[in-house]
Amino acid sequence: MNQFWHRAKAVAEVPDDVEERLVVLNLERGSPLVLLGPAAFIWELIDGTRTENDILKELASTYVGADESSMAEHVRNFLAGLSSHGLAQVSDSPR
Secondary structure (H helix, E strand, C coil), X not given: CCCEEEECCCEEEEEECCCCEEEEEXXXXXXXXXXXXXXXXHXXXXXXXXXXXXXXXXXXXXXXXXXXXXXXXXXXXXXXXHHHCCCEEEEXXXX
């Protein structure tokens, strides 16, 4: 939980303002992922300066009234999914 989340180096972003979605692609693996709404918001928070706890605090302040324990589980699973696609990774140090 105290590790910092970074985007992988070989990731490309394709925004789609009309559909309000973001497609991220690991150029080395060729595995695109479409992010909508809160998922795209979480992606924006993965900048190498935030830990999972930091991301959860930001989400809790944005989505007031959301079930924080459920949110924590969803964020943990989402970050694990990004990692398994090679789109994000954790590090002991920021940036």
